[in-house]
Amino acid sequence: MTTGFEIQADDRKHISGHRARLRHRILTGQGHALHDHELVEYLLALAIPRRDTKPLAKQLIEEFGSFSGLLVTDTDALKNVPGMGETSVAALKIVQIAALRLISEPVRTQPILSSWQALLDYLRADMAHLSHERVRVLHLNSKNRLIRDELVSEGSIDQAAIYTREVIKRALALGSAAIILVHNHPSGDSTPSRQDIAITKDICDAGRTLGIAVHDHVIIGINGHTSLRSKGLI
Structure with a gap:
């Protein structure tokens, strides 16, 4: 007979293995093949390391319509989602900030009309x-x-x-x-x-x-x- 602790331990092992596989894909140049919810899942895992973040990631994508819709969502709206704290919200927002910084570089460094x-x-x-x-x-x-x-x-x-x-x-x-x-x-x-x-x-x-x-x-x-x-x- 299994105990509650053993079930929790098995869950932790499964989550750890799943995250390791996601990390491997990211580090070996296969990140482009990740689903949107997998990207969000891994981001949230960095902020909530002791929790299975896959259900929350899927919920966020569904609630805000898309990966891009999620990233540009108002901070307060993200905080209102159960399970989302300041650290989790910041993990998503830093991606938005980094993406905008990357996209805007030609705008900031070249004549506007030629870019x-x-x-x-x-x-x-x-x-x-x-x-x-x-x-x-x-x-x-x-x-x-x-x-x-x-x-x-x-x-x-x-x-x-x-x-x-x-x-x-x-x-x-x-x-x-x-x-x-x-x-x-x-x-x-x-x-x-x-x-x-x-x-x-x-x-x-x-x-x-x-x-x-x-x-x-x-x-x-x-x-x-x-x-x-x-x-x-x-």
Whole structure:
């Protein structure tokens, strides 16, 4: 007859062996073949070494829809999941931060207009899965290199505020030669609204009188993006 202790010991042995196999695949270049829940499982195992993290990993993927959806989920929402503590949440968030740092390197080190696809990849990774609207302004120097990537506002699921006066005032303070406006549509549809078009025209007009160019206004959605310049709206 087995005792409860023996069952727990067997479970620990099974979990240890499973994690060792995951680790081996990661270290031997086979990590690309891991399922999304296996990636999350191993991350959580680093934060919760004495627990079988596979069920929690599968639950997180299911609840937040995808691996990318999980990584960009709000910290508070992750903490509200039973079994998730600060260390577990931090384990997921450091992956998001590292991924964004890697993707954004061309944006930070090369002229923006010559690394446009890298910029779009970075913006989609950072904003496409957000459940609320975020507005940011990219400030560029005369060589179109990034001076500052600034968060202007974060709003509800419907809208976030952006004010022409504040955008131009900040551009003057930073000595920006040009700016790129960016925001996301939580609905997933990147089609510009009348308000998006109107505020873009206002900022373009204000910037023009002060020698500040508006290169574009990019709207990010989960299914793609829209450039107001490519649409002939700037």
